[in-house]
Structures are given as C-alpha cells and as structure tokens.
C-alpha cells in the first residue's frame with residue numbers, strides 16, 4: 001500500500017469510521033504508540049492539529065508522523081496483528097475542516113487582491129493565525145475578509161487530489177509544494193490551487209463565516225488572528241453579549257456606546273484632576289497639623305527638629321512621600337521627617353532630611369533591615385517598605401527609626 005492509500009483522510013474528510021490492522025504497538029512514557037496498516041486519523045502536520053477519537057477500546061490521545069508513518073498515542077495497548085475499529089471525534093475534525101479551508105480562502109484572497117503570500121499558519125484550540133509577508137492596513141484586511149466571505153457564499157466546490165508531475169507543471173499553484181512526491185493539491189474551484197495534506201469540506205459554503213479578529217504587525221509582515229464556522233459564531237455571540245452588557249450598564253443604545261464612553265472618560269479625567277488638587281490641599285493641611293503638634297504655636301522653638309511619626313490616615317507611599325517633603329520644606333518644619341504608614345500588606349517608610357548629619361537613604365536601609373524590608377535613596381530622601389506582620393507595624397518601624405536616628409545625633 002502506498003503512503004497515500006494508507007491515509008484514508010486524504011481521500012475522504014468525512015470518513016469517521018474505519019477498520020485497521022495493528023502493525024505495531026509499544027509502550028512509551030505511560031502511553032502506547034500504535035501503528036495501523038491504514039488510518040483515517042489525521043496526524044499533526046501542515047499547521048493542522050491531530051484528530052482524537054478511539055481505536056477499539058483505546059482512547060486516541062495524540063496522532064503524529066514518525067519516520068513517514070502515522071503513529072497513534074493511545075491510553076492502552078492493542079494486540080498486534082488484530083483488526084480494530086477506529087472512530088474519529090467528528091466535532092473536532094469538522095471544526096478543523098472549517099478553519100483550515102477558511103485559511104485557504106483567506107490566504108488566496110490576499111494573494112488575489114494584493115499579491116501577498118502567506119508564510120505561516122497555526123490552527124490553535126481557540127484561534128487561528130496566518131502570517132502574511134507584508135505590512136497591511138486594517139482597510140486592506142477588511143477588503144480581503146469581504147472577498148473571502150464572498151467565496152464562502154458562492155459555495156464553490158472544494159476538492160483534493162494527488163497530481164502527476166505533468167499536471168503539477170501547469171497548475172497555477174499559490175505556493176510551491178513542500179514535498180517532492182505524492183503532491184496533493186486542494187482546489188477551490190475557480191479560485192485557488194494549493195498543495196496541502198489537510199482535511200477540507202466539499203464546498204466553501206460549509207466554512208460558514210470567516211471573521212478576522214486581530215491584526216498585529218511583525219517584522220515586516222502581518223499576523224492575522226481569525227475564526228471560521230462554529231468558532232466565528234461563538235466569537236460573534238460573545239462580543240455581541242459583551243457590547244450589549246456595556247450599553248445596558250451605561251443606559252444607552254449600542255449605537256451611542258462610543259459617544260457615551262468618550263463622555264465617561266472625559267468625566268473621569270476631570271474627576272482625577274479635581275482629586276489631585278484636593279489631595280494637594282489635604283497634604284498641605286496635614287503637614288501643617290504635624291508641624292503644629294511638634295512645635296505648638298507660641299511655644300518654645302522646636303525642641304525636636306527631627307520628626308518621626310506613624311500615621312493612620314495615610315494609605316499610599318505617594319501620600320506619605322508628599323507629606324514628608326512638605327514637612328521638611330516648611331521653615332517651621334522638621335529638619336528630618338520620617339513617616340511610616342501601613343500601605344496594603346506592607347509598612348512604608350519615607351525619610352526626608354535637610355540635616356547634613358543625617359543620610360536619609362542610609363536611615364531607611366538601617367531601619368528596615370531588622371523588619372526584613374528593603375529600601376534606599378540618597379542623603380536627602382529615602383523610601384522603602386517591609387512586610388506588615390507581628391512586630392512590624394507603623395509604630396514598630398518608627399521605634400526602629402528613632403534608634404537609628406539616635407546614632408546620628
């Protein structure tokens with residue numbers, strides 16, 4: 001039997017049941033590798049993944065080509081020399097037929113319209129991609145998508161056959177064959193001839209719909225992600241639901257969605273701007289209160305020019321830093337301001353110094369080390385954090401900072 005005769009899927013993509021004789025079976029890594037005298041199982045090749053299904057009582061987990069032969073990886077051994085009934089998972093096979101044929105139609109459309117070649121094809125579990133060897137615009141892609149779907153609706157016949165060298169010489173193939181003998185050509189009548197070993201439907205109408213969902217530029221080329229048939233319906237349904245849900249939440253029609261989102265984003269920007277102003281004002285007031293507490297108005301000049309405080313009303317490192325900078329910048333403020341606060345699951349520490357004796361970065365490093373924290377900075381400003389936990393809250397970190405500062409006094 002020739003190679004072409006042994007692979008039943010070459011001749012009939014719709015054949016899901018067959019009988020084959022086990023010619024060898026050996027164990028490998030907890031699976032059994034089974035070869036048959038003939039098979040309808042498609043092995044991973046040409047961008048199309050393997051079929052699944054069963055061989056007699058065994059589940060087929062993987063199918064691949066090894067030394068020119070189709071190998072079925074199964075979950076149990078099969079007796080050599082005996083015939084087994086094979087059955088292919090039709091849902092999976094048919095999905096691959098829709099995607100693979102859709103790829104031929106789409107690639108041929110790019111060739112027809114723009115003379116652009118397809119240099120890569122990958123049929124994944126969820127998405128299908130083609131790599132085209134030119135940089136495209138989305139408008140060009142949309143035009144090719146229109147042509148491809150036109151070819152689907154024209155319901156053109158699709159047939160695959162092995163061709164002789166003479167036929168090969170005159171066929172206007174879209175791409176040259178990758179094999180030297182047993183060249184199989186898949187033809188979409190009046191539209192495309194392409195060498196291919198994959199499984200295809202009888203007519204383009206069975207592809208249903210071709211929908212490009214993403215375009216990425218890459219190294220002088222373009223990668224398109226697309227889906228066909230049942231996958232395309234699933235994707236369209238999911239996106240339709242998502243868009244409907246957004247419109248419902250914003251209480252507008254789907255048509256008014258872009259304008260509503262634009263309005264929302266402008267409102268958010270305005271709110272952010274106002275929030276920053278309020279945050280600044282709050283930090284100014286908070287810094288003033290802190291300084292007053294250390295050196296009450298009308299009292300003695302500051303007895304402690306160094307401030308070290310654990311704060312409960314600050315919850316971001318940014319606010320902590322803003323506050324420490326303000327305290328240190330004030331004429332009546334502290335020459336060293338160390339502030340600690342719980343920020344999420346960590347205790348953050350900021351030290352700002354305008355005292356030449358105190359290196360703020362060094363204080364942060366020394367104070368956080370016993371708390372298994374990390375940080376650093378320069379002589380004027382340091383910042384870091386330690387994981388909050390037993391023995392490490394804002395007050396405990398402040399106590400450590402005071403001990404470190406005492407060594408500078």
Ligand SMILES: [Zn+2]
Nearest residue numbers: 100196197198
């Ligand atoms: Zn193909």
